[in-house]
Amino acid sequence: MSEQSTMTGPPVGPSGASSGGAGLSPRQRRNISRGVQYAVFVVLAALVVSWADWAAIREHFLDMKVAENLFPEIFTIALKNTVIYTVSGYVLGFFLGLVVALMRLSSAAPNRWIALVYIEVFRGLPAVLVFILLGLAVPTAFPGIRFPFDEYGVVAIALGLVSAAYMAETIRAGLQAVPRGQMEAARSLGMSYSRAMITVVIPQALRIVIPPLTNELILLFKDSSLVFAIGVTSATSELTKFGQDIATEYADSTPLLLAGATYLLITIPLSIVVRRLEARQAKAR
Template sequence: MSETVTAGHPPASPTQAGSALAVPVSTARTMLLAAAIVALATIALTVVTAVAVFRASTAGSWAIGLTLLALLPVLASLFTIWPFTQGVRQHRLCRTAQASHDLVDFRLYRSRASNSSWITMGICLPIILVCLFVLLLVANDHAVQVTFFDVSFMSTTFTTIVKAFGKNIAIAVIAEVLVLVFGLVLAIGRMAPGTAGRPIRWLATLYVDAFRAIPGIIVIYLIGFGLPLANIPVLSDLGVFWSAILALALTYSAYVAEVFRAGIQSIHQSQTAASRSLGLPYGKTMRFVVVPQAVKRVLPPLLNDFIGLQKDTALVTIIGVVDAFSQATIYSSNYFNLSSVTLVAVLFIIITIPQTRFVDRLIEKDQSTMKARG
């Protein structure tokens, strides 16, 4: 007698079905139990946070904001009920499939139940972090909020700090241009061919190793205070602004040189061989064939280095540059409040995060292009 195959799932052999269904559904059940505990703890934490905010004394313009910030997690925590109930439903279907020895549905519903548990806990995590942050703000009679996030003090110092922040941007932009040029020269120097290029390779390698080993703040200090003390013509008269640019350019050129070198080495040797076979000398081969391809490949890591350079412009305050950070420290020392320093941090975040997302976009685009090419 031939076996009839019904529409739907192909029949599994009794041995396969028995061994697979012998696997307990305890994994999905454990995940649901963990999700239930996390969800209940999250809801309880949101309620505690809301009560703490309501009982805390008012804190000026932050009173309404903190109240809304405390109510939002309470409402958001209720959304955990939906994926959790879906997980419970999938778990019941899993038990039903186990009882009917349906191997495919058993695995399907067990996977869906576990996935719903992970979704529930994933929703709870940001809610817990927001609640902990709000509790930190309202602790000790809003001491943290008054010290670090005083909106009225931020608004008072905003104009002065933003103007000083323009100096940070100017230092970063000028230094980045110098770094691009000098870093590429160092990278090519590290790869100078032949016996004649050996001294150049040694010098470039020594420079890169030295400036990658020395902390940037030390380079800034040595150039900012050392050059005027040494009374070197021209260099001693640079001033703190250009001394800061020079120090950052010297430091980050060593890092960017390695990025360029990695990009150049990633270009296949056939490109160089083909251009040399056409009669192009080494210099023109690097200029017209290798370097343009390498630069395109290393744009994401280059932008990452420039983000780091922008953040390190705050270090130039040690040599007397009146940038945003130094201006903020003046306010904080005069008024014993660090909200102005928090404002500087916010400004750096505002200019850095878009660049970071742009880098991620470039990386995704490069990966997509490579996949399309096979």
Template sequence: MKRSTRRRLTQGVLYAVLLGLLLLLVLAADWATIKTNFFAPAGFNNWDSWRELITVGVKNTLIYTAIAFVCGLVLALILALMKLSPLGPYRWIATAYVEFFRGLPALLVILFMAFGIPIAFQWTPPGGAVGAGVIGLVLIAGAYMAETLRAGIQAVPKGQTEAARSLGMSPGHTNLAVVLPQAFRIVIPPLTNEFVLLIKDTALLFVIGFAADQRELTTLARDFLSSGPTAGTSTSLVQAAILYLIITVPLTQLVSWLEKRQRRTR
């Protein structure tokens, strides 16, 4: 048997197995129960529930994400520059911070900021529970984005720095005008990916409790499990999942496009 024939035969068998598994799944599923518990018409056909999920849940999710991303990016830039500093103590502090917060679960950091720190220091974070949760996301995002920015800065060819210095530019001016703009251009795809991860991480904020108008998407969907037109079903969770996908899928496609574009321009 020729190699090409054997390859086509193998592919045909794999397609047949996949189709068979899908057929078994379709036949074994209890579609009536699935429709009742996950796609209840009272939720999908109710504009009021969609409106609240969008105008409260999605809005707050995007606001918390934007604040955490911008503040985390500023923190990450400071940490990245500290890690690249010629002064040892700055490098040690930045490295310890990055390793510490990258090694902790985001949920644990959020709980510490919401409950542990206020109890230990008798200090209430700005914004109360919401502020504490967002600060937790900032601390985590800053640690991850710091490594991304550091890699981007180090990826800028040294010849760029040397050329700028030969023109009489100071080290600080060289970093601001030459190195950082190129570094940010390099790290746009991973930073966009970090933004997507932050959108999903806002779901962890449900553990700290919110006022009605402060709830993000997951918290609002969870509350709908026990109240509202779809109480007692998981329809609100499916609705939230759809809204998350509407937000995140275009962003992940943007990341893929940016990565391909960067590969073509190298």
């Protein structure tokens, strides 16, 4: 009797699927799934294009005669004010958030309680309500209080108070991510706790949380549109208020579309920076 064994059925390939074509390899299934997704996307895009009223879109959203009235003020006034509001609020929020984060990690219980209350209050309140309270309620309740730089000061403080609550938790997470050995090594070299925290721990923590802090800058850039709540003038209006005023004047939505596109000129590059920072950190790890 021959020792060669007999096999029944079609031969099996290295992937485990039958070479007779009855089964599909994982790569083939992925390709089919991807092709179906592309086909669905193309069909949906074609439906949107075919259903859209392009004449109405050109009339109400792409009116070049109305768009001409936005320049150059959309850059020299609206965008400039938006950047000023965002940067000033972010700087204030960053330093206040750093202080609150350190208070959250303090060994003194009152410091932790104050920081926790601050974070919960300003994360829980809508940002527009903070604007209204600072711009309208505080001057009414305390007539002697005047904010520096008028509307610019109010917006910077309002954005700073709100963003600090979020950045405090981000920075706290970064501080806790720094290995304890860093602080112990610094103290063993004779550094005080404060000096070790400032020169050793905080710089490492900030490098860790750069991507989320940059995301906060993007969110703050958009939150600057809430300046309408305190009633700014035409000279201190930001992009959304500027576009809304022109849109109301001409009964056309083209200014709002251009204001949105101007936001994207800032937010898209920032988003690209965030992704590259995240990728660099992931590669470093």
